[in-house]
Amino acid sequence: MQRSRKYPQRTIPRALLYIRILDDLLKRGKQFVSSGELARITGVRDVQIRKDISNFGPVGKPRVGYQIRALKNLLEASVQKKAVQVVLFGMGNLGKAIARYPEFHTEKIKIAAAFEKDPRLIGKDLNGIRVYSLEKVNSVVKRTRALIGINAVPKEAAQEMADVMVAAGLRGIINFCPTPITIPDHVAVKNIDLTIEFMTLLCDINP
Amino acid sequence: MQRSRKYPQRTIPRALLYIRILDDLLKRGKQFVSSGELARITGVRDVQIRKDISNFGPVGKPRVGYQIRALKNLLEASVQKKAVQVVLFGMGNLGKAIARYPEFHTEKIKIAAAFEKDPRLIGKDLNGIRVYSLEKVNSVVKRTRALIGINAVPKEAAQEMADVMVAAGLRGIINFCPTPITIPDHVAVKNIDLTIEFMTLLCDINP
DNA sequence: TTTAATTCGTGAAGCATTTAACGAATGACA
DNA sequence: TGTCATTCGTTAAATGCTTCACGAATTAAA
Ligand SMILES: NC(=O)c1ccc[n+]([C@@H]2O[C@H](COP(=O)([O-])OP(=O)(O)OC[C@H]3O[C@@H](n4cnc5c(N)ncnc54)[C@H](O)[C@@H]3O)[C@@H](O)[C@H]2O)c1
Ligand SMILES: NC(=O)c1ccc[n+]([C@@H]2O[C@H](COP(=O)([O-])OP(=O)(O)OC[C@H]3O[C@@H](n4cnc5c(N)ncnc54)[C@H](O)[C@@H]3O)[C@@H](O)[C@H]2O)c1
Numbered sequence: 001m002q003r004s005r006k007y008p009q010r011t012i013p014r015a016l017l018y019i020r021i022l023d024d025l026l027k028r029g030k031q032f033v034s035s036g037e038l039a040r041i042t043g044v045r046d047v048q049i050r051k052d053i054s055n056f057g058p059v060g061k062p063r064v065g066y067q068i069r070a071l072k073n074l075l076e077a078s079v080q081k082k083a084v085q086v087v088l089f090g091m092g093n094l095g096k097a098i099a100r101y102p103e104f105h106t107e108k109i110k111i112a113a114a115f116e117k118d119p120r121l122i123g124k125d126l127n128g129i130r131v132y133s134l135e136k137v138n139s140v141v142k143r144t145r146a147l148i149g150i151n152a153v154p155k156e157a158a159q160e161m162a163d164v165m166v167a168a169g170l171r172g173i174i175n176f177c178p179t180p181i182t183i184p185d186h187v188a189v190k191n192i193d194l195t196i197e198f199m200t201l202l203c204d205i206n207p
Numbered sequence: 208m209q210r211s212r213k214y215p216q217r218t219i220p221r222a223l224l225y226i227r228i229l230d231d232l233l234k235r236g237k238q239f240v241s242s243g244e245l246a247r248i249t250g251v252r253d254v255q256i257r258k259d260i261s262n263f264g265p266v267g268k269p270r271v272g273y274q275i276r277a278l279k280n281l282l283e284a285s286v287q288k289k290a291v292q293v294v295l296f297g298m299g300n301l302g303k304a305i306a307r308y309p310e311f312h313t314e315k316i317k318i319a320a321a322f323e324k325d326p327r328l329i330g331k332d333l334n335g336i337r338v339y340s341l342e343k344v345n346s347v348v349k350r351t352r353a354l355i356g357i358n359a360v361p362k363e364a365a366q367e368m369a370d371v372m373v374a375a376g377l378r379g380i381i382n383f384c385p386t387p388i389t390i391p392d393h394v395a396v397k398n399i400d401l402t403i404e405f406m407t408l409l410c411d412i413n414p
Numbered sequence: 415t416t417t418a419a420t421t422c423g424t425g426a427a428g429c430a431t432t433t434a435a436c437g438a439a440t441g442a443c444a
Numbered sequence: 445t446g447t448c449a450t451t452c453g454t455t456a457a458a459t460g461c462t463t464c465a466c467g468a469a470t471t472a473a474a
Contacts, residue, residue, distance in 0.1 A: 008460070008461060008462095009460085009461090010460090010461070010462095011461095012406075012407050012410050013400075013403050013404075013407050016402075016403045016406050016407065017387070017400075017403060020385065020402075021387075034420090034421065034422090035421075035422075036421080040389075041387060042387050043387055043389070045462085045463080046421095047462080047463060047464075048461095048462065048463080050421090050422060050423065050424090051423085051424085051461095051462080051463090053422095053423090054422085054423055054424070058422085058423070060421075060422050060423080061421085061422075061469080061470070061471095062420075062421045062422045062423090062468075062469040062470045062471085063419080063420050063421050063422080063469075063470040063471050063472090064420090064421075064422090064470075064471075065421070065422085066422090079406070079410055080406065081406075081409050081410060081413050084405070084409050086405070093303065093304040093307045093308070094304045094308075096300065096304070097300040097301045097303070097304040098401075100300045101300070101301075101401070103385065103401070103402045104401075108406070109402065109405055109406075147409070147412060148405065148408060148409070148412075171412045172408045172409065172411065172412045174401075174404065174405065174408060178227065178310065180224070180228075180248060180249050180250055182247075182250070188408055188411040188412050190404055190407070190408045190411075192399070192401075192404065193220075193224075194305075194308070194310070194311075194381075194399075195223075195227075195310045195316065196220050196223045196224060197220075197381065197397055197399065198291070198293070198316055198355065198381065199219075199223050199286070199287065199288075199315070199316075200219050200220050200223065200397070201355060201379045201381060201395055201397045202288050202291050202354070202355070202379065203219050203286060203288060204379065204395040205354060205355075205378045205379045205395050206288055215430065215431060215432095216430085216431090217430085217431070217432095218431095241450090241451065241452090242451075242452075243450095243451080252432085252433080253451095254432080254433060254434075255431095255432065255433080257451085257452060257453065257454095258431095258432080258433090258453085258454090260452095260453090261452085261453055261454075265452085265453070267451075267452050267453080268439085268440070268441095268451085268452075269438075269439040269440045269441085269450075269451045269452045269453090270439075270440040270441050270442085270449085270450050270451055270452080271440075271441075271450090271451075271452090272451070272452085273452090
């Protein structure tokens, strides 16, 4: 995977979080916010916040803080890429919950279609998401210009689905299956493994 | 949060991943595995794997690799704390999917109870998980000895639920709400924010 | 106008984690 | 038996990220 950024990797998710908070503050009619205030809200340290923001340009005013709208615009221009179409593989328990999640029906992120093996689900429509058979993957991905696939099939089929996604030309995979998948370098993966999250949290607790 | 480990924080989730892979290899009748082979399966570099394992003790044999059972035992003894009881807040779309996830009905992780505001859901039983009203939180947490709470209520109620969890004596929170929550130092939180995961992946793609 | 207090921005210092380099152990095989 | 290739384990170097320290800018108020 290529590497040519001028800011740390871990700044990205924080910046995305700041964007969401700023949006919320804007909606509540606020105009300015300081790094200290953002720190209280997000749990990120104020210095870290200033450092993060300074990666993208000078936008704050001493003694006043940041103009919320300007900061939000700057952050969005820096890390918020344009809208993305997503396709969902597996409309089971998890797939259904995801299909119903309003944040995946926005301008920024839109689930454009789903794929299933189970013939009883094929042809159905869930929350505006049409369910197709697996033969349709290539054509639907092409038509919708989807970039990202969500892997929500049983873990036994995880690698098989990953191969299908790669073959269809998807560029990124969100993998909910508790199994590592092997894919070529030009495709990015994000594994979300709830069991590991739980056990890690448990390690943080007991010390 | 206390800090008294002898190995890096980031080793923990990797070790948990190794454990799962080893388990799988064992089930398939394998006896030995090398760091190179684990690297191919997990996507983690072989040096990193050897380094991780060396944190816990010398267990590998040059030229042969690791005896799978011995390695698994060692890792489990090091990072896999004893079983944990979990309670679920919010039995909506996501809560239902989680309640039906088999990995949360094991000896290691067990969802012991759920809590809801909606009276139509209270008293129901989903996959063996009883749904209680919010008044029952304290007594149920006490009785089940639950340590961790899952926050799967609408984001507007996120902080309120977090406060309830803290008051009930839970020691860790898995937060699915796309809102930072504020809690005292002695409680650990793990935020799982799917929207941010998506946008981060998208940043990895475009470069 | 001056002073004081606040808040940003940044270069340097400090940690944490990963990667590299390499010796030592082991088994395979001539 | 001795040689060779392989794989572990460890110390050191490199990289990446966070925190510190402090100057500069700005506003409020004396
Ligand atoms: N349920 C959860 O809360 C949860 C949480 C974390 C991870 N996961 C993981 O997510 C995945 C899905 O979980 P789930 O609970 O929704 O399982 P599920 O069995 O309810 O759903 C899987 C769906 O995938 C379909 N499917 C099967 N093979 C397929 C294939 N080859 N191609 C396309 N679709 C196929 C099935 O018909 C089914 O509808 C699993 O790998 C699981 O481990 C689930
Ligand atoms: N659906 C998804 O795939 C998904 C994905 C990521 C994050 N999330 C987040 O997870 C949370 C739940 O999502 P969802 O889709 O299940 O929402 P949902 O509306 O389907 O379910 C929420 C449930 O919580 C209950 N509830 C409301 N207030 C409550 C309270 N004070 N105490 C206890 N229960 C209460 C409601 O009765 C409802 O059953 C939301 O914050 C959402 O942003 C959802």
